Amino acid sequence: MTPVPSRFLSAMVLAGLLAACTPLAAATPAEDHRVRGRAVASQLCSRCHVIGREPQAGGFIGPSFVEIAKMPSTTGMALNVFLQSHHQRMPSLQLDREEMDAVIDYILSLEDPEAARP
Numbered sequence: 001m002t003p004v005p006s007r008f009l010s011a012m013v014l015a016g017l018l019a020a021c022t023p024l025a026a027a028t029p030a031e032d033h034r035v036r037g038r039a040v041a042s043q044l045c046s047r048c049h050v051i052g053r054e055p056q057a058g059g060f061i062g063p064s065f066v067e068i069a070k071m072p073s074t075t076g077m078a079l080n081v082f083l084q085s086h087h088q089r090m091p092s093l094q095l096d097r098e099e100m101d102a103v104i105d106y107i108l109s110l111e112d113p114e115a116a117r118p
């Protein structure tokens with residue numbers, strides 16, 4: 001049996017990594033999607049939430065997005081459900097599917113301190 005050339009193996013590993021990193025839904029690169037999410041958040045959420053890692057001026061009645069991102073219960077699914085249901089203190093916001101996905105992506109990205117800032 002001939003040994004598999006290591007060049008071939010590393011090409012396979014690379015192909016696997018690339019496949020794993022490809023975002024499922026978005027046609028645009030993940031970074032663009034988060035930038036979009038951040039823009040939506042600053043428009044619709046920033047009067048009640050600190051939306052970024054940096055301090056933000058104003059009075060806030062909701063938890064910061066970084067805190068939300070760090071809660072163990074926060075998943076894409078949970079955010080989806082939350083944003084589509086009615087709450088006592090937070091108004092129901094009319095986000096379209098694309099805005100919702102972008103905001104969710106953005107919030108989840110805040111959990112990782114290493115993730116590139118949008």
Ligand code: HEC
Pocket residue numbers: 040041044045046047048049061062063068079082083087088089090091093095103
């Ligand atoms: C008018 C104020 C207001 C606006 C605007 C607002 N929120 Fe909130 N939000 C709140 C308050 C108050 C809470 C905490 C109480 C609650 O859970 O209802 C909250 C809680 C949340 C939570 C849940 C945290 C948990 O405990 O699970 C998420 C997620 C969230 N907001 C996301 C958003 C997003 C995304 C937007 C913008 C699209 C937004 N909020 C806009 C007031 C607001």
